[in-house]
Amino acid sequence: MEELKYHYKYPHPSVTTDCVVFGYDGLRLNVLLIERGADPFKGHWAFPGGFLNIDESAQQGAKRELFEETGLRDAYIHQFHTFSAVNRDPRERVISIAYYALVRISEVKGGDDAAKAQWFPLDSVPPLAFDHDMMLRMAIKELRRQIHFEPIGLELLPEKFTMTQLRHLYEAILNKKCNHRHFSTEMLKTGFLTQLNETKAANNKATSLYRFNREKYNQMTKNGFHLDL
Amino acid sequence: MEELKYHYKYPHPSVTTDCVVFGYDGLRLNVLLIERGADPFKGHWAFPGGFLNIDESAQQGAKRELFEETGLRDAYIHQFHTFSAVNRDPRERVISIAYYALVRISEVKGGDDAAKAQWFPLDSVPPLAFDHDMMLRMAIKELRRQIHFEPIGLELLPEKFTMTQLRHLYEAILNKKCNHRHFSTEMLKTGFLTQLNETKAANNKATSLYRFNREKYNQMTKNGFHLDL
DNA sequence: GCAAAAGTGTTATCATTACACCCATGG
DNA sequence: CCATGGGTGTAATGATAACACTTTTGC
16 A cells, blocks of 8 residues: 555545536537546546646636646636535545536547547437436537627637628527527627628528637626626 | 654645625625634634534535534525635645525624634725635635526525515625616516515515526526526 | 605516527537 | 528518606605
8 A cells, every 4th residue: 555645634535637528519418427437436427537736727727628628728617616525436535516618529539548439419418427417418408598698709710700600509509499690689789790892602691700809809808707608 | 742643654734614604684795703722823804614624525524614603503505615725724735615605694604613704894804814815806706706606595584585685685796786787687587586475664665575486596596597697 | 735655557678588580510 | 493591671560768757765
């Protein structure tokens, strides 16, 4: 047995970060799951995560775990809840600070370790390990709230996109249809979209392409705004 | 020196809960602060809080701390963020799971301990200890978001109240005027208000009194709804 | 009696939706 | 050449706000 080095008068919990990684495939919202190779919950699916180092903040820890699993360095992440039920891990007392990330599925590489990772559409997620079912429900709830107060999309859509693509993303996240006239006017008046001169001759007449105005986008992420959908 | 009992191979952080207690006095939103009696930050004001026991969840810990400080057993509390910057406490690595509570100022008794506690209106809060300034900003931001998705007021208003009182509460929280016609129709159509036969002959002609419909209120707290203000 | 607080009637403006129609592409 | 997936014009409906006016109380 290894030497035990750190001594406390009162017991301290272990602290982990977990990351619900949302990816958009242009049609549906997906989550990235890892198949556990060891007990407890061996063979079950779970979110990527791991122990927090003593010299890193939770955000740094979550980004490190995300990088190890997806190869993404600067993804957008957002802390949404800390899970602390006494028996949530059968081995020992573990508190998990949970984040969600928004990424483009196409940019994700396989993880460092040989862990099996796989994307699942939101309506086909298998039963998860630990309290990760609740974790997923709360992540979705928080994402659906956040969409009313911060811009979303820069991390999920290609560089250039049509208004319809942006609406489809919002519809996938909110799981409801949005009126396209209203959606378009609301989006344009936020000011974080730049209309390009280019158009896309897709399956219909020339359609305008848009790009995110990063400066305005970041400012609105920081200061917040209010969107009625 | 006391005997040290708990041994870990890797260092574990300490975990605390802190509670931003919001109280409404019928006019403004206030927060409850404790004057620190010992270093670090001796003499500075801070939110009530303390170490999490190994056999309680964060929610139980926050409620325990709240009870010790206010005498309130069943206040409404809501977790809003976990603070984990490496040097947020100068003594050791401390992670704080932060909640806010909504209480009636009139029901708060002095705390168990001799700690000096005092209510401060939101626009007169002194500089706070640790990272509690940021904590307060984030608590207010989250409360202002939450008000769009869950009913608020049962914990802050008297049993019976007028529509104007309810609107004043919302205006105090959102820090902006609400159109009184619109406010009234929006509130009534949520269904969590019950109009009483009684009226209040206050400073004007007879005004209807309302009560919260607890069943509907709790259901909407749980399932969420959407309110545009 | 008058100022202040709060409710009501009327109307103007704007947001939102519904419906019908048009256009360009891909088979 | 037609079905499909969007886009647009017009108009109805409903939400929101502004303004003037009323009621009652406290001073």
